[in-house]
Structures are given as C-alpha cells and as structure tokens.
Amino acid sequence: MGAGDRGGEEPGHAPGGDSPEDTSRGFLEAYGRGLRMGSFDWDLDTGLMAMDAQAHEVFDLRPDEYDEHPETLAQRVPVSEGGRLDALVARALKSGEETYGTYFRIRTRAGDMRWTHTRGYIRRDEQGRPRRIVGIVRDATDELNDATVHAEREARRALRSGDTGVVQTTTAALAHARTVQDVIDVLRDTHGVDQRGSASFVMGLVRAGRIHLVAEGPQGTFVPGIHTTRIDDPYPMSEAVRTLQPRFIESPQEFAASYPALWPLIAHMEITSAAYLPLIAQAKPIGVVGLLFHDRQGFTDSERNVMVALGSSIAQSLQRAMFYEQEKDLAQGLQQAMLPRTIPDVPGADLAVRYRAASLGRDIGGDWYDVIPLPGGRVGAVIGDVQGHDTHAAAVMGQLRIVLRAYAAEGHTPATVMARASSFLHELDTDRFATCLYAEADLSTGVVQLVRAGHLDPLLRLMGGNCRRLAVAGGLPLGLSAEFGRLEYPVTTAELDPGEALVMCTDGLVERPGTDLDDGLQTLTTLIGTGPDDLDQLADRLVASVEDRDTEDDVALLLLRRRGAGAVQSGGRLTEHVPPGDPDALRAARHMIRHAVRAWGARDSADEIELVADEMITNALMHTEGPAIVTLRVLTGADRRLRVDVEDTSSALPRRREAGEDGVSGRGLFLVDQLADVWGVEARGVGKCVWCEFVVPARE
Template identity: 75%
Template sequence: MVDRGASALSLPDDWPAHPDPILALNRMGSFDWDLDSGLFQMDAQAHEVFDVLPEEYNGHPETLAMRVPPPEAIRLDTLVSQALKDGSENYGAYFRIRCRDGTLRWTHTQGYIRRDETGRPRRIIGIVRDATQELSERAARREQAAHFQARRHQTSVVQLTTAALAHARTVQDVIDVLEDTHGLTHLGATSLVMGLVEAGRINMVAAGPQDSYVPGTRITRMDAQYPMNEVVRTLVPHFIESPEEFAESYPLLWPHITDLKITSAAYLPLIVQARPIGAIGLLYNDRHGFSEEDRNVLLALGSSIAQSLQRAMFYEQEKDLAKGLQQAMLPRSIPSVPGADIAVRYRSASLGRDIGGDWYDVIPLPGGRVGAVIGDVQGHDTHAAAVMGQLRIVLRAYAAEGHTPATVMARASVFLKELDTERFATCLYAEADLSTGVVQLVRAGHMDPLVRQPDGTCRRQPVEGGLPLGLSADFGRLEYPVSTFELDPGQTLVLYTDGLVEQPGVSLGEGVRTLRELVGTGPDDVHDLADRLIEVAEERGGDDDVALLLLRRRGLTTHQTGGRFQQHVAAGDPEALALARHMVRAAVDAWGAGERADEIELVADEMITNALLHTEGSAVVTLRVLTGSDRRLRAEVEDSSSALPRRREAGESGVSGRGLLLVDRLTDVWGVEARGGGKVVWCEFIVPERD
C-alpha cells in the first residue's frame, strides 16, 4: 500500500464511533486512511474481510502484507498513486487476499479521495468487501452468456443451412450446398458424407471435403456395417463421442479416416413421412461428446436436409415428366428434305413443373415443297401440351392434304375452337418450294420470321398476319393473308417462339434485335447455329419454353436454277402477249426442250390466256430451268385473283373449257399456290439434257 512515512500514533479505541449499520448488513467493512499520518484505520467488518485479528494489526498498511500477496499489493499501490496524481476523486479495484487457511479470496475496495483547497490529497475513506460471490455470479453469468451464444450459434447453423438449401431445386443443388467449404463451416464439421437410398442400397452422393470418398463405400448393401447404413436400417441417429468408440463400433471404416483426426461424429437418418430416403454423417475433429441441445439441433438440421431432398426429388420427377410429355408431343424425328438443311431445337422452361405449349414441325410436300411450322399454345401446363399435340397433328394433316397455307391455318383455327378449350395458339406456317425458292407465309398472331443472308446479315421478314388460332374462329375472321418472298440459295429462314426473345425489363423489339445479332454472328451451319441460340437461351434462363426451326436452302451445287425468264403481261395489251409467247419459244429453244417444245409452248400459252380472260388485271409469266435429280422446265403464271381455276367440261362450241385438261394431260406435275392476294398456276416438264 502507499507509504506516506507516517509516525507511529496510537489508534483510537472507539473508531469508528458509529459504524454504518447498512454496511455491516451487507458485510462491507470501512476504512479511513490519513495520508499525512499514514494511519489506515479499519472497522471490525474490515478486519474480517482481510481475515486479520485486531491484535495482529497496528494501523499501518504494511501490516496487511501478510494477507495481500506482493503482485496484488504492487497493482493496488500503482492504482492508488495514479488516482492521487491525476486528481481523481475515487478509485476502485478487485484484488485477491490470502486467507489464514492459505486459500485465495477475491476482495473489492472502493476509495474516495478528500483534498484540501489546494487540491492536495489529505485523506481516503472507503470500503472493502468480500467479492467472491459477486465474481462467482459474474462467472456464472458469463458462462450462461457463453452457453446462450453457443445455442444461438447452433440455431444459426440450422438457419444458415436451411437458407442455403431453400434455393436448391435439384438433388445436385442440395449436394453442392453441403459439399461446399462454406457449407461445412456453417455445419461446424470437418468432413461430411451423405447417401441416398436407391434400389435397396445406399448410394454415396456427397463427400466433403471434395473427393474424400472412402474406397468401397460409394454403393453399399443395406446390411453393410457402416454408420450410415445402420441409421437407415434403424431410423435412429448415432452419436459417436470419441475416437475409441468410433474405432470399436466401425472397425471396417475407421482405418480409412484416421488421417482426418476425427474426435466425434453424428450420423443422422434422413426421414420423410416415416420413410428413410438416406442418411448424413457429420465428422468433427474439435468436439468431444454431444449435449442434449447439440443433439436436438443436429436432428433439426437432418430434418431440414431431408425436406430439401424430398422437395428436390419431387422437382426432378416433375421436370422429367414435363420434359417427357413435351417431347412426346413433338415430332420424333425430322425428315430429310432434298434441297434444304433443317435444324430444330426445343428448350423447356426453367420451372420444372411447367409444361410449355411450344412446338415445331416439318412437313414434306409434293413437288419439291416443304412445310415448316412453329407455334405456341397459350399456357404452361399439361392441358397446353395436350392441345399442342392435337393441333400439331391436324395442321400436318391439312397441309399434307394439299390445302393452301391460308386454308391450312383457317381449318386449324376451326379445329382448335371445336376442341372446346379456352386456349388459343399463335402459329407461323411457311410453305417453301425448294426448287424455285418461293416461300409462302401465313401468320396467326405469331412473330415475324428472320432471314439470314449467306454473308451473315440478318433481317426481319414482314408477314401480314391474322388472329391467333382459335380466336379467329371465335370472331369469324378466318381470312389469313399470304405473304410471299424468295429464299435464295444459301439463305436461312429462322422461325422461333417468343421465349427466345422475351426477357424481363427488355422490350420485344430490343429482344428481336438481339436475336438478329446472334443469328448474324452465329455459325453458318444451321445445326451449330441452332445450338448457339439455345445455349444463349439456357444461359439467360427464363420461365418460358423455346421452340426453334432453321431452314437453309442449299446452294447451287446441290439444287440449282439454270436460268430464269420473266415477262409482265398487261390486260388488253396484244403486244405484251406476243412478247410473252416469243419469250416462251426463245426459252424453250435456248434450254433444248427437244420433243417437248410444242407441249411447253401450248401449255404456257393456255395458262397466260386463262389468266387474262378469267381475271382482272395483269399477269406475270416466269420460266425457269431446274437441275437436280431430273432436269425440269417450270412455267408459272401469277395473277391478282384469289379465285382458283377449276376443271370443267367443254362448252357446246367445243372450244372453251379445255385449258386445265390440256395442262393436266401434257405436264408432268402442276398445281396452284396462293401468292399474296392472288395465286400462281404452275407446271413442270421433265426435259432431258441435250447430248
């Protein structure tokens, strides 16, 4: 204690004259320290606190050295000296004393410094008390707080893991969460293993840290002597509290994991609806034993993992069902079409339980033609998929029957209305003549197609449109205008559904522009290009499915036009009619029609005459020579009338009515196609090459 060099003075026998009863009741002793004299007077309770007898104490602080160990005395002296120097009014400290029996006991003192008018310290009065109980209570509170903190940490383990698992859709997602290093940190484990029950065996699906599988444990029989197998069989968790217990319980497994320095482990069955679906094992190298609360937390964790796994399994089952049903509704294979390279792709929606109504189809047609269909039934469920399948089949049937594209679309709309469903569908039907490159397009509320040039540039091909299928029949508006354009060799027609261009926060126009850029910068091969577009759709995700059809007309090396003549013939213009006839003769001579020259000229003249006589307006005459498996000469007469020609018996004069009979008898194949607001009557002659 602080030594002020006080002179020896006798202690007053009656100090303190009036002991404070409140202090006494609280087992607190008081002292009065005269800094000038150095006397340190204590009451009877203070003597008890210091465990000294009155006759053992002479009023000087040095006498208490028998009770205050030197380190504690130095610490107290330093504290008091600093308080006296820096002008403090009080000080307080906990220190230990050595009792008469040799034990150490915590004591607390609080001193109040009295100073004169100059600020000089003259006196300290204060209290001392036994602080053992107080510090014990503090220690208990700290222990309780630490225990509470541990409980909070254990609870957070479940919460953090559950939060991470909430985003897991598939079983692999659950495995990734648990195998992840941070996942192990959350769980507080050194290593983790998880197995699922499959066909009466335990299939090890996860082991962390990564690639820490024990040889021979990937697939094990249910009766194998491993901890996971045991908890699956018994449905009872197994808590292993020491290395010795582990080695004794599972001698086959222990030698393989000794390098992990495992001190304890918890194996939990993963139970859903009273049925085990697997087990999980958590291995620790810093834990010895499990309290009751530890076990409860781990059981809650196991339950959370089991629920996540069940949810993931249901999700995958629904996804497989949806994908299987959707694929069953789509064409099983795409036919090989001479003169074209065709690629189709389908991507299901990212939500596993949703089944889309998107579809594609390719329909081989007579005369070197092919039909290409892309469509989307409203909704994302099994009903939409069922409607899609029926609609695809009837549309294919109508096209194969030889109906014009507008009629195919109108009949499909009526069929959808008669299904008595509330669904409608958007659709785009393209009928392409691969010999001439002429493509007729009919659009029912669908998106315009794109056309990619051989040099990579890509443009939108505008198509006049009608109402979606089903709605047009409801409103009695079954007229579908036909748009026509020529697909040159090397050009690619791109048909797609809106899932390829629609993105949250992005306008439809911007989505189409992005698609045009992707198509323009993509690979030349249609299959590679289709893969690229679907990859982008996969990366972007989305809740809508995607159907895609690419049709590329092959170049001249495979199926080429050997030349083309075209003449416009106005109604009532004899000179133009004569020029057209002259053009036909010149083309026939130039292409060496041989013995069929007269037939070709006669049929072409009849087609031109019919167009001028039975329609209002002009006609366009086109002659082409086509080379492929057979060399053919094709004649086309296009007019602005939508009325289709029909065969009829010759009139009484025996002159009128023989036009189509001649065309039918003299040509190898002929037909009529809608073209915009009008039509084209065409015919072909097989013409051998000249020697």
C-alpha cells in the same frame, strides 16, 4: 460477380460497406495493397461478358475455359452464392441504381473456397433501360480472413450451444437448391461444412434397397470399396436408414467397437466423433448424411436436437429436389414426345431447329416447331406457341401440330391451313389459344408464302450476313379467329435467294425483363447478323443468348436456308389456264408446250413430252367439271429436268385402266407411266395435281 445491394455491400457478407463516395479511395487502397484486380464489361443486350486477363486469374480460369457467357462462371461460383448474386443483380437493375457491390465466395481449381469482391456500374440509355455493366472483381481473401475465421468459430460455438441459427443458415442456403446436385453442392461447400462444426461429411441416397454414396466434403472422404452398401450392412449409415433414428458416435473407441469392419478403413482420418442423420420424407428414408468431427467427443442434448433439425431441413430440400427432377423429367419427356422426333432432309434446304425449356416454372410449355416436306420441291415450316406452361398446354400443342401438318400435307393453301387449324383448336374442349407462323417455300423458285396468326414476324438473314425483319400481314391467334368468326388470313409473299435464311422463333427468344418487344427483336437481329454462317452454330448462339437470364418462357427456334450451288432451281416457268369446253384454250396450251419444250433444249424428247402433257390435260377435262391448269418448268440441280403439272378441282385420284374395246379409252395413265421418267399425284386441298418429269440434256 454482378450483384449487390442498393448502393452498397450486401449486409452480413462483408466486414464493412463501400459507399459511393468511397469508391475512388477504395480503388486506390486496393492498388496500394497490391490486390489482384480484374475488370469486366457485360453487354446486357447480347448477354456476353468480356473479362480481362486479371479477372481470369481472380476466378482461377484459363482463357480457354471462359467463352464470355456468364453462366460459364458456375464452375467457380457455388450454387448458394450464385442464387444470391442473381437475385441481387436483378434487384439492382430493376431499382434504377447506378452502382452495386458485394463480397462472394468462389471455389478454386483445387477445391478451396476464396473470398472475392466485385463492384459494377450500370450504364443505361436515355429511356433508363440498362444496357451495359462495367466493373471490377478482385481477390478479397486477405481482408476477410480474420472476419471469416471469427465467423467460423462463432458458428462452431453456436452449434455446441444448441443455437438454432445454424439450422436457419443452412435452410436459407438450401432454399436456392432446385436439384439434387444443388443440395449436394450446398453441403459440400467447405465453408458450409465448417458452419455445421464438422470437419467433413458424406451423403448417400437410398435407391432400390441400397445406399449409394453421392457426395463427400472435402474431397477424399469416400471410403474405398463401399460406394454402394446394403441397408442391412454393419455400417452406421445403414443403421440410421434401417432404424430411421440418428446414430451418434461419441468417441473413437465407440466407433471401433460398434463398427469393426468400417473403422480400420477410416482410422487414418483421425475421427473423434460422428453423427449419422437419416433423411426421412413421408415416413420413408430417402438418404442419410454423416457429419464427422476431429476435435470433439460426445454430444449434448441441445447439440443432438440441432443436428436432428438439420437433418430434417436437408431431407425436406432433398425431397423437394427429387420431386422437381421427377417432374422435370416427366415434363421434358412429354414435351419431346410432342415435338418431331427427327427433322427430315429436304433437298435444296439446310435446316436447324432448337427447343429450350424454361429455366423457371414447370419446364414445359406449348412451344413447337415442325418441318413438312411437300411435293414439287416445296417445304412447309411451322413455329407456334400454345398459351400456358403446363402439361395441358403441351397436350394441346401436340394435337395442333399434328392437324396443322395434316392440313399442309393435304395440299391446302397456307391461308386454308391456318384457318382450318384455328377451327380445330376452337372445337377442342379447351380455353387455350395459340400463336403460329406458317411458311411454305418453293425451293426451286425461292418464292415463300407466309401466314401469321398473332405470332412474331420472321427475320431474313441475307447472304452478306445482314439481317432484317420481314413484315408479314397477320390475323388473330388460332382459336380466337374461329371464335370471333374472322378466319381470313392474308398471305404475304417473299423471295428467298440461294444462301439466304429464314429465322422463325417464339417470343421466349426475344422477350427480356425491362425491355419492350421491339428492343428484343432488334437485339436478336444484331445477333443473327453477326453470327456464324453455319446454321447449327448460329442456332446454338441464339439459344445461348437466353441462358444468362432466368425466363419463365420456353424457346422454339427454326432456321431454313435455301441452298445455293447444286440446289434445285427453276430455269423457266410457264402456266396456261384451260377451261372446259374451250377448244381454243386447249390449242393454246398445246402450242405453249410445243414451243417451250423446243426452246428449253428438249427437242429430242419433244414428241413424248407433248403426248404425255396432252393426255394429262385431256383426262383432267374429261373426268372433272372444272378447268385444268397446266404448268411447265425446268428444274436444275443434280440433273436437268422438265416438269409438267396439271391441276384440276376433283379430289378423286386417277387410276390406270385397261384400254377399252375401241382401243382409245384407258391409254392416258399407261402412256404417262411408260414415257415419263417419274410421275405422281399430289393432293392440293381443293383438287389435285398430276405431275410428271423428264430428264433432259443441259443446254449447250
């Protein structure tokens, strides 16, 4: 719908051409003839294309069948036509032309092919970048009817005279086919069947010693009851596969005599001759095509040669499509195995993740995402991209994702997590580097620490729907920073209020042909700001924005929203640093605990909380050589809790012991376990944190 040659119509697809000066006259003539005509407005920034009611009629679409995404029109535009149109519109955009136009065919709801014409006008900004395409689309059936009939007659004549142009035409159409279904669509195209001089065709694929019929053209060609047949069955398709030789049937009498079991089932189709062509690849049959004729008997030597060449062309395309699908399945399976199988439920947060493989290339890359639940109401979010688009990139990505997750779970700071991941990648036997963005969010306070390694900045969607870019200080990509000895990664701190969402993505979601990265980020910011509030719907919309363009890059997307009402929130927070051998600091910490507990409405549990906190501090000072950091905070959510954290610099985990003979030593963890509602130990990279929580009543 949106493509054309440089300044005119596509050669060979129209009876004439529209020059720019004929545009107005063409419009008037179209209206004068009463042709159906509709208009469209294609926003290249968002990828959405609006069409009016008349355009819906031209495409034989109901309004509810079109969602303003151009790829939706694929249900009406055959694959061969769609590939040609995509190439033409890309050339028009890159060449700097202001207009284009072309004729193309659509398949109606009834399955008939119909000629259509479109003309578009490209609107560019001051820098010459294409921003919009506005234009018309109209039914061109009547004006091309005579030319089409003539072309079909010429195609039949060419086949009967042994003209290899028919093979070339079919091969050209099959060149756009990437999947088995694409091959079927090219052959099932009614116009394509007529080009080969046949009235109908059937196609079967060989699988596990049987022939499975997968296509027919036109509709109704399948014979009931024989959708799956054995290779040794008495049918012409089976014979062609069994002998690896084409089977030509030159008359109804020969058909009836050679295949008495099949002929009664197809006699009503008035077939006068048929050709069954084995599809052979690497000396093995992969399928068979049957061409059925209504208006001829017998085949000349030249006609047989053309059909054999046609079968070879179809076989090559089919094998290429099978290899592509096998490689695609393998690549996607490997990619999915490397990505997290499930995303954990994180209290206090809503999450949405998406991965989309490249539409071009090998459909595999090094893009990844990960969500890492951390203790204390914290969560780590990772988005990254390993250089390259092959299985090696995916393998490196899988290893890097696992080690980065392990470093974060050990309790290292975000900067340390990134530095260690870079060192790991540098030590691998690979020349790949990776960009990465790591965010660690405390969902109770809303504080987010972000570290960036050569990656895109994240975006922040606010409660009102507005969206803005978060500027995050960055370091070198992973692997490169270790190679150059620059492992310092600055940490940027931001706040995430309840209802606000952090958007992290790879560059495949942002980059657009002919535009710079800043423009792509601005377009993405607009999409997010105007998108739905539901996180999953928003993620779907963002990924759908790249469906209208062929891209050689993968897309990974992660959205994290801090919940509002009902989420775990902080109602207060106090911290005290207690050095070893400093009794004044220890007294100050006890004083802070005593007053905070009473001020926060936990007077009834004050003695227990003070005793437990004192035991935890004492253990940290007695069994380590460094200081103890005491943090008190109130958490509100489903219930109200007071949490005590005591951090030290020792990685040795505490263990419960029986009290000694003096009745003093060994009681610390026993008291914590008996008095606290819940307690635990967290690794913090360098050291650990022993924590406990007490359920306390809400304030009056």
